[in-house]
Amino acid sequence: MSKLIFSIALLVLVQAIISVDGILHHWYSDANAxxxxxxxxxxxxxGACGYDDLFEQGYGLMTTAVSPALFNNGYTCGSCFEMKCVNKPNWNYCKKGSSPIRVTVTNLCPPNYGQGDGHWCNPPYKHFDLSMKMFTTMAEYRAGIVPVLYRRVxxxxxxxVKFQLxxxxxxLLVLVFNVGNAGDVSSVSIxxxxxxxxxxxxxxxxNWLIGVNLVGQSLSFKVTTSDRKTLVFHHVAPSxxxxxxxxxxxLNF
Structure with missing residues (x-):
């Protein structure tokens, strides 16, 4: 009986470790970078997420474009991933002792249908096109492309949370950025x-759109992220x- 209780407690602990703030932390191996x-x-x-100067907006060089299979029509923009380079037989380009990197999705890696299944960003492939700085943090420059393990974090x-008008x-077109926790946005109200x-x-x-004249009024926003958390920001923009x-x-998530 005591072994059963111990096993249940261990299972609960493992589930707590892989699910922080509602974001599953499973590692996946079906992608390249x-x-x-x-x-x-x-x-x-x-880029395709609508962000402008990534340094001014807080993303810097810790960024990636993703293939359509991960981009989800832009709903993945702002989400964060952790990944690490994987060596395979006759494929040894990972930097020794490198730690996993963390990046934010800020762009789309566009498919090239002229190459058919030969292009890494064509559906259904899952692919990360990193900034050069982040790629060379975990892999040799000469590799060009490497297999990776990845997970949402x-x-x-x-x-x-910031709102650019x-x-x-x-x-009115509103860019929502600097979103914590889930990072991505699934719905916005104004x-x-x-x-x-x-x-x-x-x-x-x-970028979120409303076809109403709101000039001269203070603006409040209601933002929901992909983990179904909602925050209300009262009178963020003055009249x-x-x-x-x-x-x-x-506030932030």
Whole structure:
């Protein structure tokens, strides 16, 4: 009986270890990694997630593009992965003693259907196209491409969730970034001080759109992440908010 109780307790402990903040930490082995850009990351700025200057927005060089199988039409943008290089027979390009790296999804690795199944970012392949800095942290530059183990991990961010506002008086496009824990965003609602909550539509990447004139009203946001956690940010942008400006909520996930 005591062995049964011990086994149950051990199982509960293992489940607690692999599930932190609702994010499963299983390792997967069905992916490869390459790199793009230079060591300064100049070619990794911008991209299909809608982020702009990755240094100013807190992502830096710890970033990756992912294939469509992982990109999920942009819903994976902002999520964090840990990975490590794997040596295989006649394939020994991993740096000895290197620790697993952590990266945030900030771009799409576009498929090349002209190459058919020969291109690593074509469906259904799972692939990470890392910044050069992160790739060479775990693998030799000359390798070009390496097999990896990977898993989702919580995103650790400083400060609150941030909202960058763009558009015209007739429509508003909001980039949501610096999101902690799950990192990605599954839905966004907005409310002007004179109105009710309105559901925003996902435009592209992590840009969310509303076709309502909210100029002159303070703005509140309701953000839900993929782990079904929701936070409400009251009056994040003051009534005199400006297009092109970024406003920070006081909370993070």
């Amino acid at each position: 390459t790199f793009y850009g230079d060591m300064e990351g100049r070619e990794t700025m911008g 919580p995103c650790h961010k400083q400060g609150g 763009k558009g015209t008086p007739y429509w 409310k002007g001080q004179n109105g009710k909550w309105l559901t925003m539509s996902k435009n592209w990447g992590q 005199h908010w400006q297009f092109g400006s970024t406003y920070e909520g006081k």
